[in-house]
Amino acid sequence: MSFTEEHIEYLDQHRGHYDTLVTAGYMKNLDEPVKRRMQEIYWEAVGSTRFTLWCNDCVADMVRQLYTQLPVDETKAPDVTPLTLVAQVVDHGGRGHSRRKRR
Numbered sequence: 001m002s003f004t005e006e007h008i009e010y011l012d013q014h015r016g017h018y019d020t021l022v023t024a025g026y027m028k029n030l031d032e033p034v035k036r037r038m039q040e041i042y043w044e045a046v047g048s049t050r051f052t053l054w055c056n057d058c059v060a061d062m063v064r065q066l067y068t069q070l071p072v073d074e075t076k077a078p079d080v081t082p083l084t085l086v087a088q089v090v091d092h093g094g095r096g097h098s099r100r101k102r103r
Helices: 006-012 016-024 033-045 056-068 083-091
Strands: none
Touching: 006 016, 006 033, 016 056, 033 056
């Protein structure tokens, strides 16, 4: 079993969920049709492991496994990593991105 171009294209469209999971440790706004399609892709490309779609930890495991199983040349690193987030806070003195002067 392997990923088809259609699988890769669909997963690329929804890569933001994986990137958020990797960088922030959670996912949000992953709706039911996307979960079901990801489960179908998993069955077709990786194997027949059952993931319970109402279990958030199970869905997160499925998403992690899907994106880590993609062929190496098709995977893309997330734009933001936890280390770059820390570096941004340090660069701004812990004040975020606000340029407003304090009184």
